[in-house]
Amino acid sequence: DAGVTQSPTHLIKTRGQQVTLRCSPKSGHDTVSWYQQALGQGPQFIFQYYEEEERQRGNFPDRFSGHQFPNYSSELNVNALLLGDSALYLCASSLFGGETQYFGPGTRLLVL
Amino acid sequence: GQSLEQPSEVTAVEGAIVQINCTYQTSGFYGLSWYQQHDGGAPTFLSYNALDGLEETGRFSSFLSRSDSYGYLLLQELQMKDSASYFCAVRVGGSWGKLQFGAGTQVVVTP
Numbered sequence: 001d002a003g004v005t006q007s008p009t010h011l012i013k014t015r016g017q018q019v020t021l022r023c024s025p026k027s028g029h030d031t032v033s034w035y036q037q038a039l040g041q042g043p044q045f046i047f048q049y050y051e052e053e054e055r056q057r058g059n060f061p062d063r064f065s066g067h068q069f070p071n072y073s074s075e076l077n078v079n080a081l082l083l084g085d086s087a088l089y090l091c092a093s094s095l096f097g098g099e100t101q102y103f104g105p106g107t108r109l110l111v112l
Numbered sequence: 113g114q115s116l117e118q119p120s121e122v123t124a125v126e127g128a129i130v131q132i133n134c135t136y137q138t139s140g141f142y143g144l145s146w147y148q149q150h151d152g153g154a155p156t157f158l159s160y161n162a163l164d165g166l167e168e169t170g171r172f173s174s175f176l177s178r179s180d181s182y183g184y185l186l187l188q189e190l191q192m193k194d195s196a197s198y199f200c201a202v203r204v205g206g207s208w209g210k211l212q213f214g215a216g217t218q219v220v221v222t223p
Contacts, residue, residue, distance in 0.1 A: 004154075063217075099160045103154040
């Protein structure tokens with residue numbers, strides 16, 4: 001039973017570029033949430049997807065967008081990258097309404 | 113607004129007991145969770161308290177007092193592998209809830 005997987009593991013971009021991060025949820029899970037974790041901080045909620053719709057959103061600008069596919073996998077897109085977007089991006093999957101979130105290993109994004 | 117406060121760092125020796133406190137201010141509280149994260153790793157779920165009281169899972173226990181907006185994670189019989197960051201998180205927003213995490217407590221276990 002595969003857990004949550006994310007790709008790529010590491011990414012280097014320059015300011016102004018766009019990036020797409022990918023996540024495959026744990027088998028049987030239908031809800032995907034994305035978090036941004038800056039160094040030394042707790043994860044910050046970006047948004048959550050269920051039934052291919054964004055259900056909840058955190059305090060992130062519209063440059064951050066996402067998508068969920070029929071197979072429950074998800075993408076996080078960030079446009080017009082800023083230096084401050086450098087962080088670890090975590091994907092977490094769960095059953096809708098479930099209390100436990102299973103996190104993937106994350107994608108470490110560096111914006112130069 | 114919502115906020116969670118937990119100590120930034122705790123140091124203890126192997127075999128000792130550590131208590132990590134978490135106080136929170138939220139609107140629409142649905143429960144308090146604890147996650148462990150080793151350096152470079154993914155956060156992993158430890159426990160969840162929706163009701164007041166103590167939940168025990170092996171060497172780890174978690175407590176919640178909703179009237180005090182307070183909870184704690186108790187780590188017993190500390191082992192070197194317990195050196196990690198521990199985050200409390202509140203679930204807000206109903207059944208479609210999102211997790212709001214505290215800044216984390218770095219636990220350092222020494223021989």
